[in-house]
Structure formats: structure tokens, C-alpha cells
Amino acid sequence: MHLASTSLLAMMNPVDYSPAEPGKGALLLDPQPATHTTSRLRTFRRRILSGTALCFLLGLVFWCHPLTVGRPNELAQGSVGIAVDPRLEAYQNPENAKYCADWSPAVEARDNVSVTFELPTEADLLFFLSRGPVSGGIDLVRSTSSSTGPVEVNVTATYHDIGDLRRTKVCRMGAADEHGLLIWAEPRHPHGHPTQNVQFTIIVALPIGVQSYKDLTTDLARFAHTTMDFFDWWSPVSFEVIRLRTSDAAIHSGLMGRALFIQTSNADVQGNFAGYELGVQTSNAPIQVAAIMFGENVGSESRVQLKTSNGAIDVDMVLLSGYANNTLRAVVQTSAAPITINRRLANKDPIEPAINSSFFLDASTSLGAASVQLYPEYEGTYDLQTSSAPAEVWEGTKTEDPLGKGRHRTVNKTLDGEHAQGSMFWSRDGEPPEGVRRGAVKIITSKSPIVLFW
Structure with missing residues (x-):
């Protein structure tokens, strides 16, 4: 799974009936993408790469020159909710959305529909959260079509009944330098059948030419999390703080960040994690x-x-x-x-x-x-x-x-x-x-x- 993007304004593609290529119909980007001249993580990445000759001799990186900024103190505060990000409290309701997907073109004969979004790579916070009876998976990958941005997000909804789909929303959320998506569904009737849930697949494609990001947070109950192995000594992708949070779903990742907090329940956690602080809870x-x-x-x-x-x-x-x-x-x-x-x-x-x-x-x-x-x-x-x-x-x-x-x-x-x-x-x-x-x-x-x- 991957998150990233370079445009400050992001527009969503119209609904299509099959998974769409990310980014169609979005606003044009400036030919010169925003640079991270003050990015401490870029400095971190350069220092990692400067040691790769020694890493080659050892078969692994043995020496790394890190940053000198402070770290979050989630672990010092205890293990309950180690991946909770209080900044998401402002984005719990679609009423506060910039805009939401229009499902009206969807038809009874189809069982899935897709929409795409773009998020800026330079955001202070990239986030993905869900509320209501939805589930699925999120996958962070490297984009093969974009070298410098934006972060391309494709969301596919799979449903059994068009009525179930229309009780859900996928919304572009954000304020200031915080950008993300909310997947929302109306509460299910107490006697409703679980198959009425809509399954969502989120594919987040990080541009291959951007290797330093600020914070990434997910709060996606019942969403399995997978990522490519971004912990690559030769071409690493690094974050300031990563918080991955789900429940009843596995997390399999390869990530590098100053601090990483990984949380689920009733499911396993696997992966390679690199940084100064790591918390894993299940x-x-x-x-x-x-x-x-x-x-x-x-x-x-x-x-x-x-x-x-x-x-x-x-x-x-x-x-x-x-x-x-x-x-x-x-x-x-x-x-x-x-x-x-x-x-x-x-x-x-x-x-x-x-x-x-x-x-x-x-x-x-x-x-x-x-x-x-x-x-x-x-x-x-x-x-x-x-x-x-x-x-x-x-x-x-x-x-x-x-x-x-x-x-x-x-x-x-x-x-x-x-x-x-x-x-x-x-x-x-x-x-x-x-x-x-x-x-x-x-x-x-x-x-x-x-x-x-x-």
C-alpha cells in the first residue's frame, strides 16, 4: 500500500464501472513539482544512501546518519491505542467533506464501481479512515506512471445490491496541509445480513520519484493492510511518522520512518520496519x-x-x-x-x-x-x-x-x-x-x- 501526492488541489474522477487508472480527470499539475527543500526526511534518505557502499560490503546497512528532530512519545504513554491519531477527529463525517463520489451512474447489472483521487505528496498528513459497516483492503504501491506526483488513489467498491452501494460514501477530506479519504456507510439495520456490506479496495500509488513524506495515518477497521517493501536500502521511501490502525485484519508491511506504530487485533503482523521507534500491537x-x-x-x-x-x-x-x-x-x-x-x-x-x-x-x-x-x-x-x-x-x-x-x-x-x-x-x-x-x-x-x- 502507498500514499503520496503532489497537488494541493485534488479532483476525483467520475464514477466508472470498472477499476480505473488513477488520476484521470484531475487538475493539471505545475510542470515543476513542489520541492522539499526543508525536508528532514530527504536528508535522512541521502544519509542512508551515502552509507550503501558499506552496506554492500556487510550485506546490510551497518551505518546510518539520522535526523536530529524530536520524536513522538506514543510508546511512553502506554500501549492502548498506540496508532491513534487525534488529528482524524475532524474528519469523521462526510458533511465536512470537500466532495464525495457520485454513485448515481452505477447500475444494477454491475457489481463494482471505481473512482480515483489525487493527494499532494508534500502534505503534513496523508490519511485514510473508514466509519460504518465497511471492510476490504488497502495496498500501498509504487506508481509506474508518475515520477514526481501526485499520490494516486484508486478506490473500488464491490457490492451485491445497488442500494447497499448508495448507502456508502467515499469522500475527499482535509484542511490546511492534511489530506485524505473517508469511507463511510450508514449503520446496518440490526437484522440486516452481513453480505449487505460493501467491500472496498484502496490502492495508493506513491510516485516513484518522491522518496520523502511527512506523516501517514490509517484508521480502517476490518481492512487488511499490505505494502510493497519500501524499506529498500538502494531506493528507500521514508516517512516522519507512520500509524497503521485496523482490527480483525492483518498488516503485512515493509516501511521506514522516524516512528512507526502498527495496531490491529485478532490478526497477525508481519514485515520489515526501520526507524528510531517501533510499536506493534495485536x-x-x-x-x-x-x-x-x-x-x-x-x-x-x-x-x-x-x-x-x-x-x-x-x-x-x-x-x-x-x-x-x-x-x-x-x-x-x-x-x-x-x-x-x-x-x-x-x-x-x-x-x-x-x-x-x-x-x-x-x-x-x-x-x-x-x-x-x-x-x-x-x-x-x-x-x-x-x-x-x-x-x-x-x-x-x-x-x-x-x-x-x-x-x-x-x-x-x-x-x-x-x-x-x-x-x-x-x-x-x-x-x-x-x-x-x-x-x-x-x-x-x-x-x-x-x-x-x-
């Missing part, structure tokens, strides 16, 4: 992601939060930075299912961490095994707690000082069957240096084993 379903986190500057902190229930969590997690003394802080929580945390990406060899980086992990489940892989360079404490099963620490064979200072690896263990704790650090004399306080790993489960290894 329930009764698994999470399987790669979290590629960047260091923003010397001493900066990046955050990952993954939460579900009754579903396994499998995450490849890495901190990449050209800066020293960065921190990666992660919370991983589920229940009645296993947790697996690796430091490998795409089945490649383990990735080296940022220099002198710190790692703090709080991982918990119940009735599920936990397996956590640390960097050999890790310094800090660990605390493994389970019941009716072993808690084990497996030492790796790598003993070289990562800083090349001739230090030795010291691992302290206290093992008591269901409980293992201790510390590990690098020093010359075996005494705990400052580094022993550099990190902390806590893993809790019940009636299942825990393995910590490096």
Missing part, C-alpha cells in the same frame, strides 16, 4: 517482524515495543548506527505462546551492533518457551525466571575484545534450575567496569524453558 495472533533501529546521535535511545496475546512473537532486532553509546530499549510481551528474539536479519550472519551500544530488554510470556540471542559484545545483567522448566545460559565462543583493547570476557552465573541470573562484561582484571551497568535483560515465562545465548 491480539490473538502472532507478530513476526524485523526491527532495524537506528541511532540518532551520540548517546541517543531507540525503542521497540511488541505486544500481543495468544500468539508467538518472532523478531530479528538490530541497532545500526555510526554513533557511539546508543541505547536500544525493547519490550516484548505475549501470553500462551513462545518468544524468539534474534540478532540476525533475513537469514544472514549476525550483524555487529553499534559501538559501545547498550541493550535493555523486558520480555515476558506464559506457557511458552523463550529464546533470546544477545550480541557477544553485550555488557550488563540478565535475569531469567520460569517455573517447572529450566532456565539456561549458553555461552558463545567469540572472545575477542570488540574494541580491540585486549580485554577479557567475564560471565558471572547463578543457576538454580528455574532461575538464572548474573552479569557479563569486558575487563582486564575481571572486575566489573562501568559497562556492567550498560544493559539489562529480563525474561519471564511459566512452565516452559528459557534459553539465553550469544
Whole structure:
């Protein structure tokens, strides 16, 4: 799925009876599209690309120079509604629309109808929301016909009865620099049949020549979310803040942004996510992601939060930075299912961490095994707690000082069957240096084993 666009004014195509090519009938654009001269994300993208030679040698990006602006604090505020965007409150009702699709040409003999919209690429916020008994899917893709804009949006409605269609609206919403669509339907009669719902397919085509966007938000209950893999080291598409929110539908994405908040329920989340802050929340379903986190500057902190229930969590997690003394802080929580945390990406060899980086992990489940892989360079404490099963620490064979200072690896263990704790650090004399306080790993489960290894 993709969102983007360059025209400040967007006009919708007339209704057609089959899926239409995006953009027909829209206002002409200026021959010179608006430039993002102050775009911090463009700077971010350039810095990513400047490191691709090193990325090629490593098989992955190892070094990334990020931006220096503040980040949202959704994760600090708690996990409830991590992808909620309060700016959408102004766009809940079609009465406030710029205009809505005209379904009047639709006929009984047809079962689908399409309409297209255009949205400006330079918008502060691109958004898609639904209200009422509608469902479907949204797909973000790269446009093959537009190099610089606008963002082309094609909406196809599939219906069983023309009356159902006419109880829905697809409306162009927005104000100031916020632009998006509202898909709206009248409430269904309490005794109405679920098949009376209209299914909508939204295809959002981002122009291939634009690689930096500001915020993207969806609030689409019962809409599956898919995207192309925009996390492409050679030609990345990046956002400031991404919020994808649905329910009872899966989210499968590959996205890069300063902050990413992904939320659904009763469905799985999969994808590759890159940025400074990542939050993923679902329930009764698994999470399987790669979290590629960047260091923003010397001493900066990046955050990952993954939460579900009754579903396994499998995450490849890495901190990449050209800066020293960065921190990666992660919370991983589920229940009645296993947790697996690796430091490998795409089945490649383990990735080296940022220099002198710190790692703090709080991982918990119940009735599920936990397996956590640390960097050999890790310094800090660990605390493994389970019941009716072993808690084990497996030492790796790598003993070289990562800083090349001739230090030795010291691992302290206290093992008591269901409980293992201790510390590990690098020093010359075996005494705990400052580094022993550099990190902390806590893993809790019940009636299942825990393995910590490096």
C-alpha cells in the first residue's frame, strides 16, 4: 500500500464501472513539482544512501546518519491505542467533506464501481479512515506512471445490491496541509445480513520519484493492510511518522520512518520496519517482524515495543548506527505462546551492533518457551525466571575484545534450575567496569524453558 501526492488541489474522477487508472480527470499539475527543500526526511534518505557502499560490503546497512528532530512519545504513554491519531477527529463525517463520489451512474447489472483521487505528496498528513459497516483492503504501491506526483488513489467498491452501494460514501477530506479519504456507510439495520456490506479496495500509488513524506495515518477497521517493501536500502521511501490502525485484519508491511506504530487485533503482523521507534500491537495472533533501529546521535535511545496475546512473537532486532553509546530499549510481551528474539536479519550472519551500544530488554510470556540471542559484545545483567522448566545460559565462543583493547570476557552465573541470573562484561582484571551497568535483560515465562545465548 502507498500514499503520496503532489497537488494541493485534488479532483476525483467520475464514477466508472470498472477499476480505473488513477488520476484521470484531475487538475493539471505545475510542470515543476513542489520541492522539499526543508525536508528532514530527504536528508535522512541521502544519509542512508551515502552509507550503501558499506552496506554492500556487510550485506546490510551497518551505518546510518539520522535526523536530529524530536520524536513522538506514543510508546511512553502506554500501549492502548498506540496508532491513534487525534488529528482524524475532524474528519469523521462526510458533511465536512470537500466532495464525495457520485454513485448515481452505477447500475444494477454491475457489481463494482471505481473512482480515483489525487493527494499532494508534500502534505503534513496523508490519511485514510473508514466509519460504518465497511471492510476490504488497502495496498500501498509504487506508481509506474508518475515520477514526481501526485499520490494516486484508486478506490473500488464491490457490492451485491445497488442500494447497499448508495448507502456508502467515499469522500475527499482535509484542511490546511492534511489530506485524505473517508469511507463511510450508514449503520446496518440490526437484522440486516452481513453480505449487505460493501467491500472496498484502496490502492495508493506513491510516485516513484518522491522518496520523502511527512506523516501517514490509517484508521480502517476490518481492512487488511499490505505494502510493497519500501524499506529498500538502494531506493528507500521514508516517512516522519507512520500509524497503521485496523482490527480483525492483518498488516503485512515493509516501511521506514522516524516512528512507526502498527495496531490491529485478532490478526497477525508481519514485515520489515526501520526507524528510531517501533510499536506493534495485536491480539490473538502472532507478530513476526524485523526491527532495524537506528541511532540518532551520540548517546541517543531507540525503542521497540511488541505486544500481543495468544500468539508467538518472532523478531530479528538490530541497532545500526555510526554513533557511539546508543541505547536500544525493547519490550516484548505475549501470553500462551513462545518468544524468539534474534540478532540476525533475513537469514544472514549476525550483524555487529553499534559501538559501545547498550541493550535493555523486558520480555515476558506464559506457557511458552523463550529464546533470546544477545550480541557477544553485550555488557550488563540478565535475569531469567520460569517455573517447572529450566532456565539456561549458553555461552558463545567469540572472545575477542570488540574494541580491540585486549580485554577479557567475564560471565558471572547463578543457576538454580528455574532461575538464572548474573552479569557479563569486558575487563582486564575481571572486575566489573562501568559497562556492567550498560544493559539489562529480563525474561519471564511459566512452565516452559528459557534459553539465553550469544
